[in-house]
Amino acid sequence: MENIKEKVIIITGASSGLGESTALHLSKHGAKVVLAARRIEKIQLLSKKIQEHGGQALAVATDVSNKQDMIDMAEATIKKFGRIDVLINNAGIMPLSALPSLQVDEWDKMIDVNVKGVLYGIAAVLPYMKEQKSGLIINTSSVAGHKIFPGSTVYSATKTAVRIISEGLRQEVKDFNIRTSIISPGAVKTELLDHITDEKIQSANKEYVGNVGLKPETFARLVAFIINEPEEVDINEILFRPTAQEL
Numbered sequence: 295m296e297n298i299k300e301k302v303i304i305i306t307g308a309s310s311g312l313g314e315s316t317a318l319h320l321s322k323h324g325a326k327v328v329l330a331a332r333r334i335e336k337i338q339l340l341s342k343k344i345q346e347h348g349g350q351a352l353a354v355a356t357d358v359s360n361k362q363d364m365i366d367m368a369e370a371t372i373k374k375f376g377r378i379d380v381l382i383n384n385a386g387i388m389p390l391s392a393l394p395s396l397q398v399d400e401w402d403k404m405i406d407v408n409v410k411g412v413l414y415g416i417a418a419v420l421p422y423m424k425e426q427k428s429g430l431i432i433n434t435s436s437v438a439g440h441k442i443f444p445g446s447t448v449y450s451a452t453k454t455a456v457r458i459i460s461e462g463l464r465q466e467v468k469d470f471n472i473r474t475s476i477i478s479p480g481a482v483k484t485e486l487l488d489h490i491t492d493e494k495i496q497s498a499n500k501e502y503v504g505n506v507g508l509k510p511e512t513f514a515r516l517v518a519f520i521i522n523e524p525e526e527v528d529i530n531e532i533l534f535r536p537t538a539q540e541l
């Protein structure tokens with residue numbers, strides 16, 4: 295994991311779940327991590343914990359669905375660490391519901407966070423990566439970006455969009471020596487299901503993920519693998535599931 299050392303890595307959604315675990319894992323391998331999320335007290339605590347263990351971290355309160363927040367967060371990164379080697383567009387929400395429930399506000403939020411948030415992240419870091427002539431953008435999709443099931447329509451649409459955006463980006467940033475990866479996790483035990491408002495869908499998912507869900511460290515290890523590869527290797531997509539997951 296020598297290639298991770300000293301890399302400046304932004305992680306959105308670093309206040310819990312996959313993002314938090316990834317920040318801890320990468321900092322243990324010597325990365326300088328920038329923690330972006332809305333819950334500032336959580337990312338400040340995480341930053342403190344990382345620094346107490348000899349690591350380097352910066353917590354920046356950020357709403358990924360706010361264009362200016364993302365630009366400010368990238369600027370704060372440059373000010374503190376001087377460059378941006380990796381952006382992990384990880385922040386996401388999954389308030390599952392069936393279309394006939396007409397949870398239109400939740401559809402809007404998913405599009406704002408899962409799709410626009412990823413695009414705003416790309417827009418915030420690309421100018422720096424282009425100038426550096428190097429960079430890596432890792433976008434978090436999902437098995438739901440490959441599959442659809444009742445209740446997942448809008449979420450699956452946003453996660454499919456993430457895959458399309460990543461592949462388009464890959465083709466369009468080659469000349470700048472910028473790499474792009476998609477990670478599509480299956481069930482992982484995090485806070486993701488807490489925000490499902492449909493009680494039936496929430497309890498069914500909680501039971502399932504409680505039974506088969508993986509630990510967030512699984513995602514963190516795969517992120518580390520991608521970042522550690524030499525610059526001429528572009529790992530474009532990883533899809534992983536618990537062995538027991540059928541969908």
Ligand SMILES: NC(=O)c1ccc[n+]([C@@H]2O[C@H](COP(=O)([O-])OP(=O)(O)OC[C@H]3O[C@@H](n4cnc5c(N)ncnc54)[C@H](OP(=O)(O)O)[C@@H]3O)[C@@H](O)[C@H]2O)c1
Nearest residue numbers: 307309310311312332333357358385386436482484485486
């Ligand atoms: N867990 C799974 O089974 C699974 C499977 C496939 C894909 N994923 C994807 O993995 C990613 C991480 O999710 P998780 O499982 O780790 O869930 P989680 O524990 O709920 O974490 C979600 C993270 O996203 C952040 N977030 C949400 N809205 C945000 C906003 N507007 N601005 C900034 N940050 C925001 C949250 O931070 P704040 O609330 O502090 O802002 C939190 O840190 C998501 O993209 C999710 O879709 C998860």
